[in-house]
Amino acid sequence: MNRDTPISDSDENDPSLEPGESEMELALGRLSLRSPSPELDQRLAKLLSSSRPRERTRSVLFAAAASVAIALGTVPLILHHRWNSTERMLVQTPVVQPAPSRPARSPLRVERQFARVSDNGIVGTDHGVPLQLLHYIAVRQIWYFDPRTGKKLQVTVPEDEAFLVPIQTF
Amino acid sequence: MNEPTLESIYARHRKALLALALSVTGDVARAEDAVHDAFERLCRIGLARAEDVTAYVFAAVRHSAIDQTRRHRPGGEFTESSCSIFQEPACGPVHNVLSAERDRLLAESINALPREMREAVVLRAFAGLSFAQIARVVDAPLATIATRYRRALDRLRERLENLV
Numbered sequence: 001m002n003r004d005t006p007i008s009d010s011d012e013n014d015p016s017l018e019p020g021e022s023e024m025e026l027a028l029g030r031l032s033l034r035s036p037s038p039e040l041d042q043r044l045a046k047l048l049s050s051s052r053p054r055e056r057t058r059s060v061l062f063a064a065a066a067s068v069a070i071a072l073g074t075v076p077l078i079l080h081h082r083w084n085s086t087e088r089m090l091v092q093t094p095v096v097q098p099a100p101s102r103p104a105r106s107p108l109r110v111e112r113q114f115a116r117v118s119d120n121g122i123v124g125t126d127h128g129v130p131l132q133l134l135h136y137i138a139v140r141q142i143w144y145f146d147p148r149t150g151k152k153l154q155v156t157v158p159e160d161e162a163f164l165v166p167i168q169t170f
Numbered sequence: 171m172n173e174p175t176l177e178s179i180y181a182r183h184r185k186a187l188l189a190l191a192l193s194v195t196g197d198v199a200r201a202e203d204a205v206h207d208a209f210e211r212l213c214r215i216g217l218a219r220a221e222d223v224t225a226y227v228f229a230a231v232r233h234s235a236i237d238q239t240r241r242h243r244p245g246g247e248f249t250e251s252s253c254s255i256f257q258e259p260a261c262g263p264v265h266n267v268l269s270a271e272r273d274r275l276l277a278e279s280i281n282a283l284p285r286e287m288r289e290a291v292v293l294r295a296f297a298g299l300s301f302a303q304i305a306r307v308v309d310a311p312l313a314t315i316a317t318r319y320r321r322a323l324d325r326l327r328e329r330l331e332n333l334v
Binding site: 051 | 202209213256273296324
């Protein structure tokens, strides 16, 4: 270690000394202070050298703690950002759905029909000509839809008709 | 500019640090223990809180020395230094005898100063601290420190003039 280098101290706040006092300081400068014992030097050298790794460890731990703190501070922000983004996506979902390319402007009418014909056989004669009874049963379903108002209307129409058909004889 | 480290401060001020501790304890072994304890504590807590690192270290050593004294003299008052803070004068050539005698008298006079004045002399003349730094070390107003130092120099001059 360096041994007690003289120090030139120039503090502007320090009051200046009288000439006699400066001479006294010079006289003091000739005196030599007692040196610490070699044992104290050794004890402190050991202490200071062992504290260096501790300081390094403290620095590493501080850096690690800072990183963790930054991570802990950043993750919620990222999650919050993503959560908000998801919410926006959910909100925007209807917007990004493709709109109908050609919206129907006039009312729609859809109709379907279920029908069957039953043969009830010869039920009589007309001037000697046999008559066959055919029974026609049908159900018609009709849907109306107005795209401007969004209103719907469903109508079901049953039909039941009987036909007598003369049968040609040979 | 790099902040001074504990190592650099000890290397630069080791004698003054011991002298300050010795000024308080009056005993070499306790003074050395005080310096060691202070540095051990400083190693543990670091220097991050220190505005002026050098003054902070000197203050730590002073507090440690005061603790040492209280531990060994609980409730007692601080006594004036019974052990010189200076090296024993070495035997020199004949033409230096007068000068050596003068230095011996000066050293004795400093040892005989009241502790607060002796602290001011050690910190100012030997450690080279500014009055502002000394004020931080001993936790006293700057003007008080300047007055103590001047009075100490006056006393030393008067004593030397009477003796020579």
